[in-house]
Amino acid sequence: MMRLKYSGAASNLRELEELGCTVMHGVNAHTMNSHPLLTHKLFGRIVYNFPQAALKRSEANIRQIDHRRLVKGFFKSASDMMEENGEVHVTHKTPDPYSKWEIEKLAEEAGLFLVEKVKFRKSDYPGYENKRGSGSRADESFPPGNCCTFKFGKSTSL
Numbered sequence: 001m002m003r004l005k006y007s008g009a010a011s012n013l014r015e016l017e018e019l020g021c022t023v024m025h026g027v028n029a030h031t032m033n034s035h036p037l038l039t040h041k042l043f044g045r046i047v048y049n050f051p052q053a054a055l056k057r058s059e060a061n062i063r064q065i066d067h068r069r070l071v072k073g074f075f076k077s078a079s080d081m082m083e084e085n086g087e088v089h090v091t092h093k094t095p096d097p098y099s100k101w102e103i104e105k106l107a108e109e110a111g112l113f114l115v116e117k118v119k120f121r122k123s124d125y126p127g128y129e130n131k132r133g134s135g136s137r138a139d140e141s142f143p144p145g146n147c148c149t150f151k152f153g154k155s156t157s158l
Contacts, residue, residue, distance in 0.1 A: 001025075005138045006131060023149030042083040048074055049091040050130055052145070068101050069107035075152075082154050088112060091120050091149045103150050112152035120147040121123040 002009040002025065010136060016023050027035055029048070051071050071090065078088045092103050104114055122144065133137050 007139055008064055008129075020103060028137050030077055032074075033077040034145060038081065041101040042086065042087045043081055044083050045089060046078045046081060046086070047089045047091075048078075049128075050147075051090060051092070067115065069105065071101060072106045073110065075107050075112060079110045079112055079154060084154075086154065087115060088152045089149050090152075093147045095146050107150070107152045109153045113155050114150065114152045118131055118151070119146050120144060 002013070006012075011025055022037075024035075024037065027038075029051070032038055047139065048071075051074060052067060074090075075088065081090065088107070090103060090107075092098060107114065122130075130141055130144060132140050132142055
């Protein structure tokens with residue numbers, strides 16, 4: 001499916017595999033901690049740039065709580081997969097209506113605390129190209145606009 005949706009997918013996947021990366025498809029963000037290939041692995045960094053549930057309506061529609069459910073489930077699963085002193089990074093748009101997702105609150109509910117919040121600069125990620133992800137324009141980039149990378153650690157009080 002990736003090769004059909006994204007023009008650079010085949011070369012990107014080949015490069016990752018040549019670098020020794022394990023490439024997995026179809027991993028559910030809510031249940032990745034129980035995936036057979038991931039159950040006994042811990043990570044120093046777990047990164048999710050621009051999380052979004054694939055919905056037909058505009059992402060600006062604040063009634064779409066599916067986006068929040070996606071992020072909340074991701075945080076709960078990622079929290080179980082972190083090394084001691086590991087971090088979960090989520091890059092997210094910050095203006096309204098995206099601020100209504102309450103990323104920091106969702107992380108806190110999963111036992112994570114904010115370590116740092118930094119302005120996202122694409123230039124910090126050489127070769128990174130954000131994509132829309134779904135629909136007929138999936139292979140198109142979108143203007144990130146005002147966004148930050150939220151970096152969370154695991155709370156030791158839980």
